Amino acid sequence: MNKSNSCTEDLDDISMTAQELHILSELDSRQYGYLLLHLPENEKKRELVLKAVKYLQLMVVQARRQQKVQDENEPNNFQQNSKKISIDPKTWVKLGHFHLLLEEYRKALSAYQMFYKIQAENHWMDPTFLYGLGLVYFHFNAFQWAVKAFQQLLYVSPSFQRANEVHLRLGLMFKATQEYESALKHLQLALVDNSPCTTPKSIIKFHIAHLFEVQGKVKGAKDRYELLLRDKSITQSLRADIFRQLGWLYHCHDSLGDKNQRIPLAIHCLQRAHDADQFSGQTLYLLGRCYASIGKVHDAFIAYRNSVEKSEGNADTWCSIGVLYQQQSQPMDALQAYICAVQLDKCHSAAWANLGILYESCGQARDAYACYLNSSRGLSNRSSEDSFLSSKLPRLNLSSVGMNPHLLQRINFLQSNLANAPMPSATSQRRQLLSIEEAWNLPISAEMSSRQQQQTGSQQTKSNTQSYQKNFNQGSTPQGPPPPYPSPSGAPVKQFKPEPEQKPTPPQHSFTLSPQQLQLLNYFQQNVNNLTPAQENMRLQLQHQHRLMQQQQQLRQRQTVAAHARPGSTPPTYNGNSHFQGQSPQDVTPPLNITKNMSSPNGDKLLQPSPNLIPSCTRDITMPLSGQPSTDMDVSEEELKDFLSQKDLTTTLAENLLKHFGSDAIDIKEEQDQSDSGVSKQDVDSKKRIKSPKQDSILTIKSEPPWEVDSMHSDKRPEVEYSIEMEAKTILRLCKGEGIKGEISNSLISDRAPPPSPPDPPTIKLNPQQLLPPTPSVYLDNKKHAFSPQLQEFCLKHPIAVIRGLASALKLDLGLFSTKTLVEANPDHSVEVRTQIQQPSDENWDPQSGKKVWACISHRSHTTIARYAQYQASSFKESLKEERDKAASGLSDSDSKDSANFPKRRRLCNIPPSLNTKGCNQPKMLKFGTNVDLSDEKKWKAQLQELMKLPAFARVVSAGNMLSHVGHVILGMNTVQLYMKVPGSRTPGHQENNNFCSININIGPGDCEWFAVPDAYWGAICALCEKNQINYLHGSWWPVLDDLFAANIPVYRFNQRPGDLVWVNAGCVHWVQAVGWCNNIAWNVGPLTARQYQLAIERYEWNKLQSFKSIVPMLHLSWNLSRNIKVSDPKLFHLIKNCLMRTLRQCSMILEFVKHKGVEVKFHGRGKNEASHYCGQCEIEVFNILFIREQEKRHVVHCMECARKQSPNLEGFVCLEEYKMEELMEVYDNFSLYPTISATAEQYRLM
């Protein structure tokens, strides 16, 4: 091989000094956001990194070339992997890090993906890889993927140096995807962490306040904003953001006081916001809205005009300008403003609706009809579009998008009236307004400017309007077809122009900042507290321009998305926001000259848009300033999808490299495994050679970069083999010294276990019968049956089982749980209420889109037993009346077979919801009384005693129930809960807490319908939840049965009649709907089986990964079990013992760390029935060693990680110990496998 071909460079041409190599060895994803390579002072480092990138690229190319040579020389070996030349997988990670630091996100993603491909099995072992990958996904707004990478990172490395950056981003992503509880948790964790952070705490606080605002918690948001304003150190731009949000809060919320007081406050705040940031068009727009709302038309108009002038003239502003004109009876001006709005945003529902009202008021019904239709379409398109962008479904409510409740009514009315009317023609009578398609296609500005010339006639205005015209249209009429002009008869949509095939041309970057400007901006932002007034001013301008740039990119992205969403229509090409620059407010006469009184015919209220207030500082964090904004943000959703599909990616980089270096494309295969010794030898060799004189360099294969590679295993000690056969003291000796660094694995499974992930479902293809298997059920005749061991065995064998006739076999007095008895016993007892939509049991409709969805609405509130009882009764009476009316009208309900004295087993809920029929009725809501706590033995003595009649395995408390060994109450799990239902009441899909089993008895008088899926399929359901953009653990979801069947998931479906007991086995996914009026009682049990214990531990770990609190304290429980029971099942024994070993080791390491920090450990002991402890910050269970700190006058327990994040040396924390290590060691050593005594199902024996 000679070097005469196009490649003239090789590795040895790139020389690096020892110091440079050292610098490079220390660079990884953790420097992202800290080491800003585009800053002038980092120019040298940047060059070094570029050199290193080149080196790595050359290395890859050489390895491949060598491979080719080898393959040609030894074709016989072609199939043998052993001869393949491998590149150390870590090379890709390093390359990814370098690209990330250079803010070359695509390249970084490509390199990281390469590593992932090679190391799919144990990619998670390298936290810097997970961090870098998460950051790149976050950059591309690929939230689902970013969340995954970050969650895995925090799981494998709880003490990760940049945990706060991770929590911050998780918080922002969950805020964006409307998972507010999770968002708050992560933002708070970012806030309490005192490690260095790229984002000031004040901005994190602002996000928390904003989180309250978006949840509608107005008071909480307002208080937090006001508190933040008192902080003198906050930046001007943050001050502007806070005042703007606060101003808008005052404008919108009645709860903040009387309008006469609120609006002046709102105006005051918005003016302060404007003072702090002169360049925000949005602030001016909101100010305009405030003025308009109190009739200060002139001020409002000026504010709007100024807003447009700030080049943020968005659709909302134009819509509001239209409203102002329309209210001032200037229909022509209003028309033009609305047209501006809808041309900017074709989905602007409010503008379309207002335009419709305008047309109707001028008697142009056909135009009005078209506009209304576009309005309703805009609404549905908007929601699909938003969900696409955010990759989560936003839960919009009708008011938030300005949906006119009369809209559908108007559409229907006009439709029926227009059906027989002739289409408009040129000969029809003169119209007051241009028709919608004329207005759309006509160069508006020409029309508008001619009007202005008539009005003002001044020379100066003329020149201005010319520029206006030019800018507005870019010298031509708006491109793209007019909005569809729907035919009322439902005929195909008429097209006025042939559909242009080409995609909209990408707009120019009118606001692109030069790299120098970006650097400057970055520099200013880094030094924001030390700027001169002039610099501050410049910073604000640059920042403003940067935001515009981002908005423009967003807009463009949105338009692209919209084009994808509606293949039949191409959005008008809208070239930037710049067309109003240079235009003075006088160009358009303020609408003060009221010419005639024009009001809409039906008194319809004009719709104001609901501005989507995205705090600008969100954008700053979400999109860290990039040196190459234009290239990197050009990634379209589709491209990103390609990226994420991980198909083509892995070859991209290599191919590009080969192309770049003029080599032929070679089929490249990476070697999967390499022996460690081989690598290290090559490593040594390559280190030696790096500065040696040129040899036949092509033959010098370097599989590792010349700098020290921080191997993913190197910082961990060689894995010590722990075994449960070892004595406690051996375990403690083995882990001695490991705790000092404080990197202590939390995993209950092993240091080497991958982060938990949902299981792949069974692959057996099921036929239609198997997809709807018969439900395992037993009919009980007598008490003996109920107590037979076979019954328990039967239950443990099946995912779910229904025991029919249990109540009568045991002579249970279910009347004790009837609503009547409950009211008599404790009328004021608290009931949690879920407000839900009444739906057919196997369907779940979204009232807005009219589509079947998974997300189900379930709003929470509270009431009392007496009040709920009243509701339950009146709901029943109401339906009886309906039934009587129906009967009177001659309609019979075949399903209303009277059972005993309760004729209500009608399937009320089988009536499809009104929204199903596309009508405009409101969906029928119902109230479900849930989670009524019956734990109080004094209040519910008779009831609880009655349940003692149950067989042991189903009892609330029994020795064979793990939950009875927790030693304290876990409400609803080892205590009874009651459910009070009306037909349609829904318990959405879930697995029980920590996968425990559950017992559910229907009290009656009505039935409940159950759906259940075996636990082996929970991963598949979890994936479907994700696909439907709803969180499996936190969200409320109701599976669409067809989706389940399509995914080969079997579903048990059955009715639970009064007196039937349903046994839900460990991990079974289930959802329940009341058929009639009924009450249910339920609790959890934990049979002492290996399967139950294993599933509980697995879920414990999964919850940890998901930052979801495990209600069952498995550590505490495991230690109690080892003290209380003798286990003869080897598998169960092994599992419990392993958990003990892991905790013993963790405790020892934590103590070592604490002592190393010089903190005294105080013995505290444990009180009887004392509850288990959870970390007050991250909600992880804290076993044995508690870190206590006073917080808002309360003593809050922390886990070690959370304590360290607040205070690396644990200053300010008191460290308490609940058990002496000697005691734990003794318990551990004494816990041993108990010899099997009998061959019965009960393989354990109670002490």
Ligand SMILES: [Zn+2]
């Ligand atoms: Zn914690």
